[in-house]
Amino acid sequence: xxxxxxxxxxxxxxxxxxxxxxxxxxxxxxxxxxxxxxxxxxxxxxxxxxxxxxxxxxxxxxxxxxxxxxxxxxxxxxxxxxxxxxxxxxxxxxxxxxxxxxxxxxxxxxxxxxxxxxxxxxxxxxxxxxxxxxxxxxxxxxxxxxxxxxxxxxxxxxxxxxxxxxxx
Numbered sequence: 409x410x411x412x413x414x415x416x417x418x419x420x421x422x423x424x425x426x427x428x429x430x431x432x433x434x435x436x437x438x439x440x441x442x443x444x445x446x447x448x449x450x451x452x453x454x455x456x457x458x459x460x461x462x463x464x465x466x467x468x469x470x471x472x473x474x475x476x477x478x479x480x481x482x483x484x485x486x487x488x489x490x491x492x493x494x495x496x497x498x499x500x501x502x503x504x505x506x507x508x509x510x511x512x513x514x515x516x517x518x519x520x521x522x523x524x525x526x527x528x529x530x531x532x533x534x535x536x537x538x539x540x541x542x543x544x545x546x547x548x549x550x551x552x553x554x555x556x557x558x559x560x561x562x563x564x565x566x567x568x569x570x571x572x573x574x575x576x
Contacts, residue, residue: 419463423471423488426459430490433518434499434529437484438462440511449505449512458498459490482515494538495519503533 411419427433438446446462453460463471465486491498499517506512517529524532536544 432491432495434489435515437513439484452501456497457493462487
């Protein structure tokens with residue numbers, strides 16, 4: 409059953425509101441995806457504080473207005489994933505899901521206000537997360553200090569061992 413004009417306008421308004429809060433946007437082709445897979449995908453996107461919406465290309469185009477994207481030119485049935493917390497979290501979830509389900513295809517995205525093609529978003533999806541990068545940074549800062557502590561402990565242990573041997 410086709411949507412009424414009011415329902416279509418509500419969909420466009422929802423997309424506009426979500427876009428206003430989004431840090432990044434990813435467009436995916438969901439053609440051939442089963443309903444249960446869509447539900448699972450929505451759940452995964454929601455876990456990373458993202459929003460996943462399926463709408464007609466014309467409605468998505470209306471919502472994006474003067475943005476650089478031309479959704480009508482994208483192939484297949486297009487859905488939109490918005491990242492509201494971390495820029496790459498939704499993209500990573502989509503990428504991992506696409507590895508498990510070949511019917512989900514990453515098409516394009518908007519990061520930092522500019523349009524990114526398929527190859528660019530696949531590269532971004534394979535980058536480590538912000539938390540992983542922070543953990544690596546802390547590890548590299550702490551590593552020299554812990555090495556120094558181990559060296560100093562080795563000298564102290566050697567001294568204690570030497571003194572205990574002299575005492576005997």
